[in-house]
Structure formats: structure tokens, C-alpha cells
Amino acid sequence: MKRKYINLKPSQLLIFIFAICIIIGTILLRLPIATTASITWLDALFTATSAMTVTGLIVVDTPVAFTIFGEIVIALLIQLGGLGIMSFAVLIYIMLGKRIGIKERLIIQQALNQTSIGGIIKLVRNLFIFSLTIEMIAMFFLAIKWVPDLGWGKGLYFSFFHAISAFNNAGFSLWSDSLMGYVGDPITNIVISGLFIIGGIGFTVLSDIWYKKKFQKLSLHSKLMIAGTFIINIVAMFIIFILEYNNLNSLGGLPTLSDKLWASYFQATSPRTAGFNTLDIGSLEEPTLFFMLLLMFIGAGSASTGGGIKLTTFIVIILAVFTFLQGKKEITIAERSISQIYILRSLAIATMGVFFIFSAIFLLSITEQAPFMTILFEVISAFGTVGLSIGLTGSLSMIGKIIIILIMFIGKLGPLTLAFSLASSKEEKIKYPHEGVLTG
Amino acid sequence: MKRKYINLKPSQLLIFIFAICIIIGTILLRLPIATTASITWLDALFTATSAMTVTGLIVVDTPVAFTIFGEIVIALLIQLGGLGIMSFAVLIYIMLGKRIGIKERLIIQQALNQTSIGGIIKLVRNLFIFSLTIEMIAMFFLAIKWVPDLGWGKGLYFSFFHAISAFNNAGFSLWSDSLMGYVGDPITNIVISGLFIIGGIGFTVLSDIWYKKKFQKLSLHSKLMIAGTFIINIVAMFIIFILEYNNLNSLGGLPTLSDKLWASYFQATSPRTAGFNTLDIGSLEEPTLFFMLLLMFIGAGSASTGGGIKLTTFIVIILAVFTFLQGKKEITIAERSISQIYILRSLAIATMGVFFIFSAIFLLSITEQAPFMTILFEVISAFGTVGLSIGLTGSLSMIGKIIIILIMFIGKLGPLTLAFSLASSKEEKIKYPHEGVLTG
Ligand SMILES: [K+]
Ligand SMILES: [K+]
Numbered sequence: 001m002k003r004k005y006i007n008l009k010p011s012q013l014l015i016f017i018f019a020i021c022i023i024i025g026t027i028l029l030r031l032p033i034a035t036t037a038s039i040t041w042l043d044a045l046f047t048a049t050s051a052m053t054v055t056g057l058i059v060v061d062t063p064v065a066f067t068i069f070g071e072i073v074i075a076l077l078i079q080l081g082g083l084g085i086m087s088f089a090v091l092i093y094i095m096l097g098k099r100i101g102i103k104e105r106l107i108i109q110q111a112l113n114q115t116s117i118g119g120i121i122k123l124v125r126n127l128f129i130f131s132l133t134i135e136m137i138a139m140f141f142l143a144i145k146w147v148p149d150l151g152w153g154k155g156l157y158f159s160f161f162h163a164i165s166a167f168n169n170a171g172f173s174l175w176s177d178s179l180m181g182y183v184g185d186p187i188t189n190i191v192i193s194g195l196f197i198i199g200g201i202g203f204t205v206l207s208d209i210w211y212k213k214k215f216q217k218l219s220l221h222s223k224l225m226i227a228g229t230f231i232i233n234i235v236a237m238f239i240i241f242i243l244e245y246n247n248l249n250s251l252g253g254l255p256t257l258s259d260k261l262w263a264s265y266f267q268a269t270s271p272r273t274a275g276f277n278t279l280d281i282g283s284l285e286e287p288t289l290f291f292m293l294l295l296m297f298i299g300a301g302s303a304s305t306g307g308g309i310k311l312t313t314f315i316v317i318i319l320a321v322f323t324f325l326q327g328k329k330e331i332t333i334a335e336r337s338i339s340q341i342y343i344l345r346s347l348a349i350a351t352m353g354v355f356f357i358f359s360a361i362f363l364l365s366i367t368e369q370a371p372f373m374t375i376l377f378e379v380i381s382a383f384g385t386v387g388l389s390i391g392l393t394g395s396l397s398m399i400g401k402i403i404i405i406l407i408m409f410i411g412k413l414g415p416l417t418l419a420f421s422l423a424s425s426k427e428e429k430i431k432y433p434h435e436g437v438l439t440g
Numbered sequence: 441m442k443r444k445y446i447n448l449k450p451s452q453l454l455i456f457i458f459a460i461c462i463i464i465g466t467i468l469l470r471l472p473i474a475t476t477a478s479i480t481w482l483d484a485l486f487t488a489t490s491a492m493t494v495t496g497l498i499v500v501d502t503p504v505a506f507t508i509f510g511e512i513v514i515a516l517l518i519q520l521g522g523l524g525i526m527s528f529a530v531l532i533y534i535m536l537g538k539r540i541g542i543k544e545r546l547i548i549q550q551a552l553n554q555t556s557i558g559g560i561i562k563l564v565r566n567l568f569i570f571s572l573t574i575e576m577i578a579m580f581f582l583a584i585k586w587v588p589d590l591g592w593g594k595g596l597y598f599s600f601f602h603a604i605s606a607f608n609n610a611g612f613s614l615w616s617d618s619l620m621g622y623v624g625d626p627i628t629n630i631v632i633s634g635l636f637i638i639g640g641i642g643f644t645v646l647s648d649i650w651y652k653k654k655f656q657k658l659s660l661h662s663k664l665m666i667a668g669t670f671i672i673n674i675v676a677m678f679i680i681f682i683l684e685y686n687n688l689n690s691l692g693g694l695p696t697l698s699d700k701l702w703a704s705y706f707q708a709t710s711p712r713t714a715g716f717n718t719l720d721i722g723s724l725e726e727p728t729l730f731f732m733l734l735l736m737f738i739g740a741g742s743a744s745t746g747g748g749i750k751l752t753t754f755i756v757i758i759l760a761v762f763t764f765l766q767g768k769k770e771i772t773i774a775e776r777s778i779s780q781i782y783i784l785r786s787l788a789i790a791t792m793g794v795f796f797i798f799s800a801i802f803l804l805s806i807t808e809q810a811p812f813m814t815i816l817f818e819v820i821s822a823f824g825t826v827g828l829s830i831g832l833t834g835s836l837s838m839i840g841k842i843i844i845i846l847i848m849f850i851g852k853l854g855p856l857t858l859a860f861s862l863a864s865s866k867e868e869k870i871k872y873p874h875e876g877v878l879t880g
Contacts, residue, residue, distance in 0.1 A: 222779050225643060245804075287805040294798065317791055324858065340784060347787035348764050353756055354794075358734065365727040366683075372726060373812040418764065 011417040012087050018081070018413060025077045033431045034070035042307035042401055049405045054085075054305060056275040056387020057378075059394065059401060063174045068157075074172060075164050082168025083131055083303035085412065086203055087124045089303035092420050093257025127203055133166060138195050139163040145187040157438065163298035168305040171275025171387035179266075183278040184259035188264055196274035201225055221312060225301050228311045233296070236268035239291055248377035249283035270314045271295035273306040273389030280388045289377060289390065296384040297353065300418075305412055307385030308348075309353050316346040335427045349415050357383050367399045368392065378404065383411035387423030451857040454528050458521070458853060462492045465517045474510035482841055489845045491517035493852035494525075494745060496611025496715040496827025497818075499834065499841060503614045508597075514612060515604050521747035523571055524609025525852065526643050527564050529743035532860050567643055571607060578635050579603040585627040604636035608745045611715025613829035619706075623718040624699035629706055636714035641665055642741030660776045661752060665741050668751050672738070676708035679731055687747040689723035711735035713746040715827030722830040729817060729830065735791065742859075747825030747851055749786075749793050758785040789855050796854065797823050800847045807839045808832065818844065823851035 025048030026033060030041060039060055040048075046059045062071065069183045082150030138313045139159045158174055165172045175181060182188035198206070208222040215223065241264040244251040251260045266278045284292075299308010319331045320343045331338040360379045368375060370392050378392040384402045396404060468474060470481060479487075482511045486499045491514045502511065548609045587595030598614055598727055615621060622628035638646070648662040651827045655663065669715045681704040684691040706718045711732045724732075726805030739748010759771045771778040800819045808815060810832050820831040822844045836844060 287802060290802055290805050290812075321788060321791055321795065327791075340780060344780060344784060344787070347784075347791065349759055350760060351787065351790075352765075355761065362727060362730055365730050371811065372730075372816070376812070 002103055008356070009086070009420070010092050011413075011420040014092075015413055015417065017084070018052060018409070020326065021077065021080055021084075022048045022409075023371050025052055025073060028073045031065070031069075034067060034073060035065055036067060037065070039065060046401050046405055047074065048077060048267045050387070051170065051172065051438060052081040053385050053408045054078055054081045054168045054170040054307070055385040055394045055408045055412070056165075056173075057382060057389060057404065057408070058172070058387075059396065060327060061176050062172055063176055071161060071174065075161055078168045078170040078172060079164050079360060081412075082107065082199065083128060083171065085416070086131075086199075086305050089416055090123065090127065090203055091120065092301060092416065098147060114273060117421050119142075123207075126207075130203075131199075132142070132208070134195065134198060135163045135167050135288075138167065138191050141187060141191045145182075145185065162192065163195065166192045166274065167199040168298060169200050169274050169307070169385070170305075171270075173276060175320050177280075178277045180278055180280065183254065183263050183266075184256065186262070189262045190277060193269050195273075196276075196306075197229065197269060200273065200300030200304045200306035201229060202304040204303050205301060220334060220338075221302075223334055224312050224315050228315050229301075232272070232295075233265075233269050236291070236295060237264045240264045240268050240288055243285055243288045243291070244279075247283070247285055250279045250285075267292075268295075271384075271386055272311070273299045273308050273384050273386045275381070275385075277388060281388050284390075286373065289373060291384045293376065293380050295386070296386045297357075299386075308383075308414075309350050309415055313346040313349050315414075316342055317350060320346070345419065349418055352414060352418055353383060353411075356410050359401050363403055364400055367403070368395075369398050370395070379407060382407040385412050443448060449838055449860070450528070450532050451853075451860040453675045454525075454532075455644050455857065456516050456852060457524070458492060458849070459856060460632070461517065461520055461524075462488045462849075465492055465513060467505070468513045469510055469523070471509075471644050473507065474513060475506055476504065479505060482838060486513065486841050486845055488517060489848050490496050490827070491610065491612065493748040493825050493848045494518055494521045494608045494610040494747070495825040495848045496605075496613075496824060497829060497833045497844065497848070498612070498827075499821060499836065503616055511601060511614065515601050517609045518610040518612060520606050521852075522610065523568060525856070526571075526639075526745055527567050529856055530563065530567065530643055531560065532856065547588055550737070563647075566647075570643075570646070571639075574713065575603045575607050577606065578631050580629050581627060581631045585625065602632065603635065606632045606714065606716070607639040609640050609714050609740060609747070609825070610745075611710075611713075612765055613716060617720075618717045620718055623694065623706075624696065624702050626702070629702045632716060633706060633709050635713075636716075636746075637669065637709060640713065640740030640744045640746035641669060642744040642765075645740060645741060646867050647694075655683060659743075660778075663774055664752050664755050667770070669741075671707075672735075672751065673709050674711070676711075676731070676735060677704045677828050680704045680708050680728055683725055683728045683731070687723070687725055690725075707732075708735075711824075711826055711828060712751070713739045713748050713826045715821070715825075721828050724830075726813065732828070733816065733820050736820045736826045737797075739824045739826075747823075749855055753786040753855075756782055757790060760786070785859065792854060792858055793823060793851075796847060796850050801842050802844055804840055807837050807843070809834075810835070819847060822847040825852050828859065 026045045030044040050057050101131050142159035142281050146158050203221045205225045208218050212218050246252050263278050270276050272295045298314045300306020302310050323331045364375045374392045377390050381388050466485045469484040483499050490497050582599035584600050609819050610792050645662045645665045686692050694700050703718050712735045738754045740746020742750045763771045804815045814832045817830050821828050
């Protein structure tokens with residue numbers, strides 16, 4: 001028995017740990033000391049899952065429903081969930097690097113420079129030190145803005161909570177309207193977005209930058225992540241700016257061009273997968289919401305605090321389509337080629353995502369009375385562990401809440417689990433003759 | 441110059457021929473003799489494209505707007521489009537079989553038993569004879585029902601038009617309410633659905649059945665298509681029956697259980713990609729409409745008159761996901777294994793589809809004032825060349841019409857073109873070192 005327990009796959013262990021933490025979190029949030037007025041077990045479970053999976057969808061308004069004790073439980077769950085998934089992902093990639101070919105091990109070594117057990121422990125320690133340091137620095141800068149606004153106690157406490165929530169891409173806020181009160185404030189915009197971009201780009205990329213210093217020397221993964229993040233954020237900012245410019249309930253209602261630009265920047269970067277908002281998401285135009293569905297589905301980086309199918313997964317898919325259209329068989333970029341197994345993995349992860357999203361939408365379209373876009377937005381937000389909503393979360397039926405809980409859980413752990421099982425898969429023992437089928 | 445023309449790729453030639461036919465069709469439909477009252481060039485182009493791509497979306501009501509001359513032009517375009525794409529697809533697969541490895545040639549040989557030039561000519565002749573024979577038999581049976589209802593002249597003419605429209609999966613009807621008047625009629629249901637299922641399963645499968653007789657001896661492709669068509673139709677019928685049972689505007693409003701079952705059967709089979717309706721599609725429940733989006737996206741068989749990404753493409757994707765989840769590397773089914781290149785092709789075709797659908801929805805959400813589901817349904821219907829609509833087609837803006845025209849064209853020719861360029865792709869000349877990226 002003991003041996004069996006030890007033989008749990010890393011991905012199974014991860015799922016087990018997450019489930020345990022969510023259950024403990026649920027019990028803690030259900031304590032009378034955690035809430036201002038009693039909440040249901042289901043709402044406690046929803047909140048604990050949302051915090052542990054760093055999603056940020058809320059069935060009860062965080063600052064209204066929870067006491068400071070409850071909020072600190074939420075902050076701890078966020079920290080556990082964010083750092084947990086990040087370090088676990090790094091560990092899994094290292095373990096895969098040991099088991100599989102030299103080629104793949106090189107990626108990890110390049111990115112992390114660590115393969116011994118001692119190295120792994122050091123690596124995880126570094127990850128924790130790095131994360132906490134970043135959060136503390138950010139807390140300091142946020143305090144500069146928020147202590148004058150809110151006083152010492154509340155100002156520091158808000159800075160502490162939002163630094164954790166932002167670095168871990170959780171999107172939980174102690175303001176009922178998220179960060180709408182700071183829509184045009186440079187400090188809030190820069191610090192919060194800086195936190196979730198650093199937390200979301202992936203620890204392997206950060207390590208890579210730390211050790212290599214120069215862009216040319218970085219691994220292909222790091223190059224794609226950095227260039228990809230830059231390009232997608234600029235493009236998204238531009239699109240949102242154009243689409244919302246005349247919307248009086250969003251950009252059109254802001255007094256200065258500076259406010260409009262900050263708001264566009266923030267709502268362009270936040271959907272992948274921070275989930276904070278400085279504009280009222282429910283008031284955005286339909287094309288903007290539709291575009292955000294894509295951003296939420298794509299998400300942040302591998303081995304990061306963010307969710308979604310991951311930016312590199314999306315980039316590989318896009319490159320693959322262009323490559324195939326040119327009649328080529330192999331993706332080449334930045335003087336490297338990406339072999340078919342990575343394309344296959346990326347497509348499998350995206351397909352799985354679409355499958356779960358599709359199923360959840362179908363079920364919710366039966367259980368909930370809401371416009372189709374509202375359901376679509378909610379499900380993809382849960383899958384990408386984003387936390388933005390155009391209003392469904394608050395009015396979800398009981399079954400609806402359970403579905404969204406499951407989708408948050410699957411959205412957080414699914415892509416990593418799948419990436420793991422794809423990477424560690426073995427050849428068949430029974431060999432059948434090959435035969436093709438016509439497609440397209 | 442002459443040599444260059446001859447060197448057009450088969451897929452380029454196909455696109456060229458389709459474009460020419462659509463232009464000729466547009467001019468013919470714009471003639472005063474074709475319409476009861478003058479229609480715009482754009483509406484003529486829309487109708488010609490819809491007919492040639494066997495889609496069936498209509499901006500003007502066919503029996504109201506067109507004279508018999510106009511209707512016959514539409515029927516001819518449908519016949520050209522349906523038979524054209526089917527024979528071209530067969531030819532392309534044969535040509536690929538000649539160029540590429542023995543393994544792939546075997547698939548084609550197995551399915552068609554034809555590889556010489558003489559064999560090809562015979563094959564296409566067989567395809568035409570077979571199709572016209574089926575249409576004539578179906579016309580006879582339809583006439584049994586419709587001549588008593590409509591008189592000799594109109595009855596035979598309607599049988600002729602609908603036999604062509606159904607076999608070619610076009611969905612055009614001479615009744616303004618499609619086949620709603622025959623919702624519970626066994627002859628209409630069996631003949632029309634028989635036509636579009638035979639036309640939609642793919643000519644390679646029909647040849648295979650003709651030559652092999654026994655299911656066990658069929659190619660893997662034929663087995664998957666036959667079993668897949670059977671399963672998906674049963675499942676879809678069951679789901680639609682359950683979802684619509686209490687809807688007074690659809691099944692709930694029908695007097696007998698027999699009517700309800702026929703209607704469920706018909707609306708389960710028609711969305712992949714016939715496009716006729718015996719129920720009012722606009723009155724269906726949202727979960728049903730959402731489920732139909734999936735059916736429309738999947739579509740019919742390769743080398744058939746139907747559209748969509750194709751049923752085998754979908755089956756390969758589903759099998760791939762399950763295979764990967766089990767930690768296996770290769771799909772095994774029916775004592776055969778499907779190699780990764782087929783998975784890759786299937787995923788590329790589906791991804792391309794999603795890409796075009798996504799782009800069209802985004803643009804239409806800007807240009808059209810309509811609920812999101814209405815836009816979604818219209819775009820996927822156009823992409824799958826289905827022709828069902830919940831009301832957007834009639835009220836499309838000018839830009840909206842152009843977008844739908846493009847999507848019909850891409851939906852019909854895209855998957856085949858992509859399948860061709862994927863299958864004929866060559867290795868790179870410049871070799872770069874391989875490097876992986878993290879995904880998921
Ligand atoms: K989030
Ligand atoms: K059709």
C-alpha cells in the first residue's frame with residue numbers, strides 16, 4: 001500500500017493536494033469567524049476553489065461577505081495555489097527532462113540550469129524567495145498610492161492582499177468594483193499589471209533571463225514567451241482601444257486620453273489571466289467581449305501562476321497552421337525548428353479545452369436562464385481561471401455553481417496534467433498495422 | 441505561359457473553376473428572366489455562391505424571388521457544385537495516392553480500386569451515373585407523395601428540384617418553410633434524408649461497399665464513416681428529442697409521437713450538412729441550437745457532397761484525445777492504428793475552421809445588430825455549408841453578406857485544399873536544429 005501511494009504520478013499528486021487544500025479552505029471559510037453573515041457550504045466551496053485555482057470568480061462579494069480572517073484565508077489559498085502550481089509545473093518539467101530524451105532535457109536545463117535533487121530543492125527555494133520578494137516590493141509601491149488614500153492600516157492591508165492576488169493572477173479584490181477606482185492611476189496600473197505579467201510569464205522564463213541576461217541566448221521557449229506577450233498585449237490594447245473608444249459606459253466615459261490608454265492597456269493584459277478590471281466588463285461592446293474570449297482561452301505562460309491553454313501552446317498552433325498552409329512539414333522560427341510532437345501536444349491541449357468548454361456551455365445553457373454570450377464568457381473565464389464575468393456568477397443555480405467549480409478545477413490542472421501524460425506516454429506493446437483515413 | 445497554366449495545383453484549379461461557375465451563375469440569376477422582381481448584384485452573387493457551394497443560406501426566398509428559369513439555374517449550380525466537389529475530391533485523393541507512399545496509395549486503392557488514367561475516367565463516369573441514377577430513383581419516390589398533393593407538373597418539378605438539392609446536400613427548397621409541411625410524412629423523411637446521407641457519406645465509401653460487400657472487409661475509413669454516421673445520428677436524435685420534447689413551438693406542438701420521432705430524426709441528421717428543416721429552427725431551445733453548432737461544424741464525409749471539417753476528421757480528433765489521456769502515443773481502433781500524421785492533419789483542418797469561424801464572428805459582431813447566438817449560428821452554418829439559419833441571413837448588412845459569401849466559399853473549398861496541401865507537403869531544404877517549447 002505504501003509503495004502504491006509513493007507511486008502516484010506527479011500529476012495525480014498535484015490533483016490530490018489541490019483537492020485537500022480546497023476542502024480545508026472550504027471549512028475555514030465556512031467558520032463563523034470568516035464571514036460577516038453565514039454563507040452556504042456550496043458558496044464556501046466555490047470561493048475556496050476560485051481562490052486555490054487563482055480564478056477570482058465570486059458568488060459573494062469578497063469585502064462584504066468576508067471578515068479580515070476570511071480574506072486572509074483567501075489570500076493564503078491564492079498564495080498556495082499560485083506558488084503551488086508554478087513550482088509543481090517546474091518540477092514536473094524537470095522530472096520529464098530526466099525520464100525522456102536528451103533533447104527535451106536540454107530545454108529544461110537551458111531554462112533552469114538545474115537537474116540534481118539538490119538543484120531542485122534550491123530551485124524551488126529560489127522560486128519562493130523570488131515570488132515573496134516581488135510581492136513585497138510591489139506591496140511597498142502600492143502602499144505609496146493607497147496609504148494616503150486609505151490610511152496606514154487599511155492601506156497596507158489592501159497593498160498586501162492585492163500584491164498576492166495580482167502576482168498569483170488571482171483577480172480577487174477587496175474593492176467590490178475591483179480596480180475601477182484606479183482606472184487612470186499609473187502606479188496601480190503599472191504595479192498590478194507588472195505583478196501579473198511577471199507571475200504569468202512562467203518561472204522558467206524568469207530563470208532563463210536571470211542566468212542568460214541576453215535575449216539572443218535565451219531558449220526558444222523564453223523568446224516566444226517574451227515576444228508573444230509583447231505582441232499580444234500591444235495588439236489587444238489597440239483592438240480594445242478602437243472597439244471601446246465610442247462606448248460611453250467604458251472608454252468613451254473616461255475624461256482624458258491618458259485614462260483611456262491606461263484602461264485599454266489594463267483590459268488588454270488582464271484577461272490573460274489576471275482577471276482584475278478597471279472598466280465595467282458588463283458594459284463592454286459585444287465584439288470586445290468576443291475578443292476577450294480568445295484572450296481568456298489563450299491565457300498566460302507554462303509553469304506560471306496563470307491559466308488558459310498557455311501562450312506558447314497558442315503560438316505553436318498558429319505557427320503550425322501557417323506552416324502547413326505553405327506546404328511545409330516542420331515549423332521553423334528564430335532559426336530553430338519545432339518538431340511535430342509539440343504541435344500534436346499543443347493541439348491536444350487546445351482540443352481538450354474546447355471539449356470541456358463546450359460541455360460546460362451545453363449544460364449551463366440547460367440549467368441557466370441567461371443570454372448565450374453571458375454563459376460563454378463565464379465558462380471560458382472559469383476554464384482560463386481568469387475571473388472576469390459579465391454577470392452570471394452571482395445568479396448561478398446550484399448545478400451551475402457546481403459546473404463552474406469543476407471547470408475552474410479542470411482549467412487549472414487539466415492542461416498541466418495533459419501535458420504531463422502526453423510527454424510521459426509510451427509506445428504500444430501490441431502493434432497493429434497502420435491505416436489512414438481521409439480527412440477534410 | 442501555357443506551361444504555367446497546366447502546372448496549377450489541383451486545389452488551385454478547383455478554386456478557379458468554382459469562382460468561374462459562381463460568376464456565371466451570378467450573371468444568369470441577375471437576368472430579368474430569372475427573377476420575379478429585380479434583385480441586386482450582391483443578392484445574385486450570394487445566391488449563386490450559396491447554390492454552388494451547396495449551402496442553402498438564402499437572402500431572398502427562392503420560390504418567391506425566382507422564376508422557374510432562375511430555379512433551374514440554381515438546381516444546375518447545385519448539381520455542378522455537389523458533383524464537382526465530390527469528383528474533384530476523389531481525383532485529388534487518387535493523385536495523392538500516386539505521388540506519395542505505398543501506404544497511402546493502398547487506402548485509395550482499397551476504397552476505389554482505380555489508379556490508371558483509364559480507371560480514373562471510368563471512376564468519374566461511374567460517379568456521375570451513380571449520382572444521377574440515385575437522383576432519378578428518389579425523384580420517382582418523391583413524386584408518389586408530391587404529385588397527388590401538387591398535381592403532375594408541379595409535383596414532378598418539385599420532386600426533380602428537391603432530389604437534386606437533397607442528394608447534393610444543398611438544402612435549397614421550393615417551399616418557403618422548407619419541408620415543414622411534411623414534418624411527419626415517412627416518404628419525404630426517408631427519401632430526402634436517404635438522399636443527403638448517401639450523398640454525404642462520401643463516394644469512396646460507396647465504392648468500397650459496392651466492391652467489398654462485407655463490413656469486415658471495408659477500409660478503416662469506410663468503417664469509421666458508417667459506424668460514425670450511425671452513432672452520431674442516433675445520439676443527436678435522442679438529444680434533440682429530449683431537449684425539444686416540451687417546446688410547444690417544435691416537438692411539443694406536434695400531435696403524434698410518430699411526428700415527434702420523425703422530426704427529431706430529421707433535425708438530427710440534417711444539420712450535418714443538408715440544411716433542410718421540418719421544424720422552425722428559430723423556435724428551437726438554446727441548448728438544441730448550441731448542440732446543432734457542433735453537428736454543423738463536424739459535417740459529412742470526405743469526398744462527398746457535404747461540408748464541415750468532416751466526420752472522420754472529428755472522429756480522429758476524439759480518438760486522439762482519448763488515446764493521449766490514456767498515456768498512449770498511437771490511436772488504435774478496429775485492429776488498425778492511425779499514425780500521427782493523420783492526427784496532425786485533422787487538428788490542422790479543425791483549427792483552420794475555428795480560425796475562420798472566429799474571424800467571421802468577430803467581424804459580424806461589429807457589423808450586425810443581432811444576438812450573439814444568431815451570429816454564431818449563421819457563421820457556422822455558412823462554414824459547414826449547411827444553410828440552416830435562425831434569422832440573420834435575411835437581415836444581413838452589405839458587409840455581412842460579403843463575409844458570409846466568403847465563409848461559404850472557404851467552408852466548401854478550405855478543408856479539401858488544406859488536406860491537399862498537407863498531404864503533398866515536402867520536407868524543408870534548410871534544416872534548423874530542433875528545439876522544444878513548454879506547452880499546457
Ligand atoms: K484570475
Ligand atoms: K446545405
